[in-house]
Amino acid sequence: MPRIDTAGPANTVYLGLGSNLGDRRAQLRAALQELIQGRISIIAVSSLYETQPVGFADQGLFLNAVVKANTWLEPRQLLDLAKSIERRLGRKPRFRNGPRELDIDLLVYDALRLREPGLELPHPRMAERAFVQIPLAEVDGRPLAPSSAVRLVEPPSWASF
Numbered sequence: 001m002p003r004i005d006t007a008g009p010a011n012t013v014y015l016g017l018g019s020n021l022g023d024r025r026a027q028l029r030a031a032l033q034e035l036i037q038g039r040i041s042i043i044a045v046s047s048l049y050e051t052q053p054v055g056f057a058d059q060g061l062f063l064n065a066v067v068k069a070n071t072w073l074e075p076r077q078l079l080d081l082a083k084s085i086e087r088r089l090g091r092k093p094r095f096r097n098g099p100r101e102l103d104i105d106l107l108v109y110d111a112l113r114l115r116e117p118g119l120e121l122p123h124p125r126m127a128e129r130a131f132v133q134i135p136l137a138e139v140d141g142r143p144l145a146p147s148s149a150v151r152l153v154e155p156p157s158w159a160s161f
Contacts (some may be wrong), residue, residue: 038085
């Protein structure tokens with residue numbers, strides 16, 4: 001694992017949030033609150049987007065968003081925090097690409113390239129997924145490429161506390 005500078009400026013990270021079970025919007029808002037309590041400083045939150053499931057089609061639509069944040073946590077610590085938030089907020093173990101109460105994916109961690117068991121940076125499938133690319137472009141201020149796979153549901157004000 002590369003050494004992360006925790007004495008210098010914070011590391012910029014991008015997290016993907018998704019939910020397709022229960023009160024999806026409330027789950028994503030609760031995840032934001034938990035991230036803030038977990039030493040994550042949120043810089044920007046994308047709009048909410050509704051998307052079709054990937055991999056296993058026989059399930060409900062997802063709400064997705066991307067968060068741009070700063071942290072001094074190392075990548076593994078950040079991943080562990082994300083997984084513990086998922087569990088605390090009620091995510092149940094299911095099959096790959098199945099329905100979920102909450103999903104928090106570590107997409108990008110500065111310019112770090114990392115491949116180790118259970119953690120690959122940048123996220124290996126994010127370039128294939130409009131539900132990641134469109135909100136990611138939004139929080140970075142880049143032009144959004146329209147996609148029929150992603151429907152805008154609510155502007156970034158959904159995340160206001």
